[in-house]
Amino acid sequence: MTLWEKLEILGAAASYDHSCTGTGLAPDLPFTLEGRRHLPGIYLAHTSLGRRIPLLKVLLTNRCRLDCAYCVNRASNRVPRTAFEPRELAEVARELFRRGLVQGIFLSAAIQGCPDDTMERLVETARILRRDLSFRHYLHLKILPGVSPELVREAVRLATRVSVNLEFVKRRSLHRLAPGKEKGGLIRALAQAREFALEEGRIPSLTTQVIVGATPETDYDLLRTAQNLYRQGLLKRMYFSAYIPANRDPRLPPPGAPPPLLRERRLYQADYLLRLYGFDYRELLEPGKNLPLDRDPKLVWAERHPEFFPVDLLRASYEEILRVPGIGPRTARRILEARRRTVLTPEGLRRAGVQLSRALPFIALGGRYLPRQLSLF
Template sequence: METLEKLQILSGAARYDASCASSGSRRQDASCGTGNTSQGGICHSWSDDGRCISLLKILLSNDCIYDCAYCVNRATNPVPRASFSAREVVELTMEFYRRNYIEGLFLSSAVMQSPDHTMERMVGVAELLRTEERFGGYIHLKIIPGSSSALVRKAGLYADRISVNIELPSQESLRRLAPQKHKQAILEPMSLIGRQIQESMLERKASRHAPRFAPAGQSTQMIIGASPESDLQILRLSEGLYRKMHLKRVYYSAFVPVNADNRLPVLASPPLLREHRLYQADWLLRFYGFSAGEILSDDAPNLDETFDPKTSWALRHPEFFPVEINRADYGTLLRVPGIGVTSARRIVAARRFSVITPEGLKRIGVVMKRAKYFITCSGRPFEKTGRQPELLRSRLLIGDGAGESIPEPPPKQLSLPGLFA
C-alpha cells in the first residue's frame, strides 16, 4: 500500500480523538534543530466533523485486536486496514513540517498484537524524531492502557504531552461497551504519569539540566452520550482526575454513532450542546473555584441546556447576589455571570487607584448583558429584579444573556492527504 493511501486511511481514522490540542512547551537545545513547540507558523485545517487540526494527527495503525462497540476501528468492522512503520511516520512528519502544514505530531494507534507491542512502536517514532531528526517541535503521544511502566516513562521523556483516554465514565460502561478494557489498566498509567510529572518538576527545581517529563502535561478524553452517566457523574470524575492525577485537561467528545450495535443509544445527532456545556462546567472547575457538587446536585444531575453553568448556578442562588463590585474579593467576583478571570483581575487591580464606575466595567471587559442583573456599583443596582429567579430568568432570555452559543462549524478545508492533490 502506498504511503499516501495509508495516510488517507489513518488520518481519517484519527479524527474522533479530540484530545489533540497543542500546549506550547519548551525543549532544551531546540534552537539548533528543526521545529519549535512554542512558535506557530502553520496552516490550520479542519476535520470533516469541524474540529481544528494544527498537528499531523494520525494513527500508527487502525488494525485493532479490540472490539469496542463505539469505535470505528473495532476488530469486527469491515473497514480498510493500514499500518505505518516508524520510519514512514517520521518522514511524513518532517515533510509536512518543512512544508509549513503542521507544527507537530499527534500519534495514537489501535492496539496491534498487544499494548506493549503497539506502545513500543509509537515510542520508537518519537525517539527517531528527537534523536535522528533532532525535531524540536511538539509531539503528543497517546499511551495505550496496559503498557509497561518502562514504556510510559520513555514516552514521557520524548513527548511534550502524553495522554491516556479514559473513554467511558464508569467501570460498568467499560464492561458493557469495551469489555477488553479495564478501569485499572487506564488509571495506573495515569497515576504513574502524574507522579513522574511532579518528580520531574522537583528535579528541575534542583537542577535545570534534569530531563523534562511530558512538559506540556497529560490529558484524557471521555465520550459523552454513548453511556447513561449523568453530567454530575462526569464532572465528579473530572474533578477527581484533576486533583489526584494532576491532569492538564479533560476533553469531552460528543458520541458519534458510527456502528450499528444494540448496546449503543440511537441518536438523531451527536450531543454537541451537552459537550459544549460540559466544557463550560469544566472551565469552572479548573479556573473559577467551583466544585462539581456546586455546579450540579443529585436532585438536578444534568446541565441546563438554556443557560451556561455559571448563570444557571447564579439563578439557583439568589441569596449570593447582588455583588458589590467595589468591595467583593476576587473569588466572589468570579461567581458573577459575565465576569471572567481576566476581568476579575482587572477589577481588583483598578480598585487600588479609583472607584469602579459602570463605564469602567465595560472598558474592563465585563459582559454587562449578564453581569448587570447580579451586581451593584457603589451600592446602586443596574437592574431591579429583586430575588425573583423566574423574572431574572426571563430577562436573561429576552436580553440574549443565556451564555455563549455553540459557534457555527467552520468551512471545510482540505484534509491533510488532500494537500498533495
C-alpha cells in the first residue's frame, strides 16, 4: 500500500474525532500534492483567536482491538485497515507542512494490541517530528485509554496540546457502548497530563470530546461535567460531537437518523457562557433537561430574568455587561474603555460591536431604555 493510500484511509478514519476543533474538510487548498486536488486528512480548525487553519488530522493506525459500538473503526467492522510506521507518518506530516498545505498536526490512533505499544508508536512519531525533523509548530496528540503515566508525560512534553476522549459523561453509557474504556481511567489520564504540564512550567492545554445524542445523557449532564472539569483545571475545552450513526447497532440510533446538529450548536453556545461569560451551568438549565433549541441559551437566560435588566451601560460592571444578549467579552471591554474616554451613544455602542437588534431590550444609557427602532439602522 502506498503512503498516499494509507493517508486516504487513515485521514478519513480520523474525521470522527472532534477534540481538535475540526470543522470539515478543507476546501480549495492553494497547492496540491502530486497533482491531486483533494488531500485526505486535511481539515479546517478554529484557533483560539478565531482563525481557521488547515490541520492534518490522521490516525497512526485504524486497526483496533476494541469494539466501541459507535465507531467506524471498531474491531467487528469490515473496513480497509492499515497503519503507518512512525517515521512514515512523521515524514508525510512534515512534508505537508513544508509545502504549506497544513499549519498544524493532530495525531491519534486506534488501539492496536496493547494501549502502551500503540501509544509508544504515537509518541515516537511525535519524537521524530520534533527531534529529527525540527517540527516546532502546533502538534496535538491523543492520549489513548489505559496508557501508563510515563507515556502521558512524554506526550505532554512533546505536544502543544493533548486530549483524552471521555466519549460519554455517564459511566453506564461508557460501559454499555465502549467496553474496555473506563471513566475513572480517562479522568486520571487528564489529571496526570495536567500535573506533568505544570511540572514543566506549562499551562496545561487539555481537551476532550463527548458524543451527543447517542445515549440518554442530557445537556445538564454534559454541561455539569464540563464545568466541573474546567473548575478543576482538568480541561481547557470540551468538544461536543453530534452522533452520526456509523454502524447498525441495536444500542444506538439507526443509520440515517439525523445527527442532532442544532443541539450540538446550543451546547457550544452554552459552553462559551461557562468558559468566557461567568455563567454557572445551573443558571442555564435544570437537572434532567436539555437546552431549548429555538433560541440561544444567553437569550433564554435573559428572558427568564427580567429583574436583572435593563443593564445600564454607563454604570454596570464588566460581569453585568457580559450578561446582555448581543454583547461578547471583547465588546464589553470596549464599552468600559469607551465610557472612560467619552459619552456613550447608540452609534458608539454599535461601533464597539454591540448587536443592537439583540441588545436593545436589555440595555439602558443613564437610566433610560433606548428606542427599539435603533435596531433598524
